[in-house]
Amino acid sequence: MAIEVFNRSECKFLIDKDVYEALNIKLLEYMKRDDYNKVHDFYTISNIYYDTKDNFLIRNSLTKPKYKEKLRIRAYGVPHIDDKVYLEIKKKVNGLGNKRRTSIKLRETYEVLSTGEKPKLESYMNKQVINEIQYMLKLYNLEPKAYIAYDRKAMFGKDNREVRITFDTNIRTRRYDLKLEAGDYGEPLLEKGKCLMEVKVEKNIPIWLARLLSEYKIYKASFSKYGNEYKKMLINNKNMKGEMNKCLTQYSAQYQMQQLVTQFP
Template identity: 65%
Template structure:
C-alpha cells in the first residue's frame, strides 16, 4: 500500500544537464533508483492545482509565511477517466512539509473538488484524509487553476529509506484544458537544460550528502513550481517594471489589515 502521510524537510537545487549527470552518477553509490524508473529513465507526473478565484493560496504562499497550504490532484502519466489518482493536501510549517493524500478514481476526485461532497467510501480511500479535504473545501471556495506536469527520476537511500532525491525536468504548465486525461502538454516553465533537484528527508540530510553538494558547488535555493508559474503569469500581465513586487506588496498589506481587524474583534 502506498504511503499516504508524509512529514519531511525539503531542499531544492537548480542544476544544468552536465551537473545533473555528474551528481546523479555519484549518488548511486549511496542510493538506488525508484521502481517507477526501472523501465524508463524518467516517468511523468501530472497535477491539477486548485485555488480561489483571486489566487489566495498561491499569493499567500509567495509572501513567505510560516504556514502555507495547497490542494492538488496528482496522477502518474496521463490517466483515463476511471483510473486511480491522488488528491492531496500539502502543508508547510516552519520548513517542515506535511503531505496527506488519498486515492480516488479520477471522476470521483473531480466531483469531490467541484461539489465539496465526499465520495462514498471505498477500501482504496483514506477516511481521515477525505475528512480533511472536505474541511479544506469548506473553508476555501476552490476551482481548478493550473495544470502542471514534469518528468521525474527518483532515488532512495540504500540504508535510509526516508532519504529521497528527485530530479524533475521538462516542467510544463497550462491554464486551460484543466483535465488530467487530456494530455501532458503545456508551456515550458524552465529552460531545456534546467533540472530541479529536490532532497527530501525526515530529519537532517546525511553528512556524506552535505559534503558532496558542497564539493560540487550545489547550493540550496527557494523554488516553487506553482509559485514560479504564477509569478510568470503576473509578469506577463504587467507592462511596467516593478509592478510584480507592487502587486504582491499590496496583497500583503491587505492580508495584514484583514488579520489585524480579526484580531481586534476577538
C-alpha cells in the first residue's frame, strides 16, 4: 500500500529557470528521480481545494496560526470519473506539516464531500483517514473553491528517502469548472521563468544541500499555492476587496477547540 500519512518540515524557495537547470544537475549527484519522472521530465498534479463559503480555511491560514488545515482532492493528470484519486487533509502544527490521505474513486469523492456521509469502505480506502475527513466535514460546511495544477519534478535522496525535493512549474488556477475531469487549464499563478522549489525533510536539511543553497544564493520564501491564488483572486475581484479584513468569526468556537491539539492523531 502507498504511504498515506506524512510528517515533515517543508521549506519553499522561488527560483529562476537558469538556477533550476544548474541545480538540477548538481542534485543528481546526491538524489534520484521519483518513479513518475523516470519516463517524463515532469508529471502533472491537479487539485481541487475545498473551503467554506466565506473562505475561512484559507483566510485563517494566511494569518499564520499555530494550527491550520486544508482539504483537497488530488489526481495525477486528468482523471476520469471512475478513476482513483486521493482525498487529502493537509495540516500544519507549529510549523510541522502533516498530510493524511486515502485512495478513493473520483465519483465516490464527490458524493462524500457533497453529503458528508461515509462511503462504503473498500480495500483501497484508509478507514482512519475517512473518519477524519468526515469529522472535518461536520466541523465546516465545505464546497469546491479552486482548481490548482502544476507540472512537477521530484527527487529522493539516494541514501536517505527522508529528503525529498520537488520543482513545480507552470502553476495554473481557475475558480470555475471545479471538477478534475473537466480538463487541465487555467490562468498562470507564477510569473514566467519562475519555479517553486520545495525541500521536504523529516529531520534536518543535510549539509550538502545547505551548501548548494548557499552556493546558488537560494533563500526561503513564503509561498502557498492556494494562498497566493486566493490573494490574486481578491486583487482581481473588486467586489471582494475587503474580504481579508473580515473577522474570522463563523467557525471561531470550533477553531479554538482545535487549537488545543498539541500533537497529530
